Amino acid sequence: xxxxxxxxxxxxxxxxxxxxxxxxxxxxxxxxxxxxxxxxxxxxxxxxxxxxxxxxxxxxxxxxxxxxxxxxxxxxxxxxxxxxxxxxxxxxxxxxxxxxxxxxxxxxxxxxxxxxxx
Amino acid sequence: xxxxxxxxxxxxxxxxxxxxxxxxxxxxxxxxxxxxxxxxxxxxxxxxxxxxxxxxxxxxxxxxxxxxxxxxxxxxxxxxxxxxxxxxxxxxxxxxxxxxxxxxxx
Numbered sequence: 231x232x233x234x235x236x237x238x239x240x241x242x243x244x245x246x247x248x249x250x251x252x253x254x255x256x257x258x259x260x261x262x263x264x265x266x267x268x269x270x271x272x273x274x275x276x277x278x279x280x281x282x283x284x285x286x287x288x289x290x291x292x293x294x295x296x297x298x299x300x301x302x303x304x305x306x307x308x309x310x311x312x313x314x315x316x317x318x319x320x321x322x323x324x325x326x327x328x329x330x331x332x333x334x335x336x337x338x339x340x341x342x343x344x345x346x347x348x
Numbered sequence: 349x350x351x352x353x354x355x356x357x358x359x360x361x362x363x364x365x366x367x368x369x370x371x372x373x374x375x376x377x378x379x380x381x382x383x384x385x386x387x388x389x390x391x392x393x394x395x396x397x398x399x400x401x402x403x404x405x406x407x408x409x410x411x412x413x414x415x416x417x418x419x420x421x422x423x424x425x426x427x428x429x430x431x432x433x434x435x436x437x438x439x440x441x442x443x444x445x446x447x448x449x450x451x452x453x454x
Contacts (some may be wrong), residue, residue, distance in 0.1 A: 277437075333382060335437070338393075
């Protein structure tokens with residue numbers, strides 16, 4: 231079973247860039263069996279897919295966020311990362327990383343709360 | 349994007365009740381439908397994948413059915429630990445989308 235752990239600042243100022251990293255253990259991020267996924271959940275609301283990346287670096291992004299997102303893979307470190315620029319208060323959320331195996335998101339990190347505030 | 353609509357958004361139930369939650373996709377997604385359970389302060393947990401396959405370790409009182417656009421999650425006999433919010437999610441498209449959630453309350 232994979233273990234995923236998010237890390238990054240819990241507070242980001244408006245207009246700045248949110249940067250998070252997900253460290254994967256218990257398996258290789260270079261496995262062709264997985265997609266690596268970022269999901270967020272604003273306080274008291276539902277789940278929103280942010281984007282996914284494959285181990286070779288090809289990524290798919292939520293069209294509503296596409297102009298602001300970069301998701302990348304660092305295979306030597308067994309990590310993948312999210313950068314979301316020009317953040318506003320609407321980007322305040324719990325951010326989760328997860329692995330997609332076959333169809334389902336079968337392993338999730340515990341989540342990290344990111345607040346956008348000056 | 350494929351829109352996922354869950355109903356109801358919340359329901360009240362008692363222990364040992366049979367509970368059914370429905371999820372409708374805005375277009376056919378074959379059987380590419382997954383169900384998750386989320387408890388307060390916790391990450392979601394995969395219950396059912398590919399519409400009806402039980403994830404390892406998930407109790408057999410959970411079951412899923414459906415194909416195309418209409419799907420159902422059933423809890424055959426609700427247990428105290430099942431009070432939570434449930435989400436459906438499609439993986440037919442590479443742009444994943446979730447339903448709005450169903451909160452199961454006492």
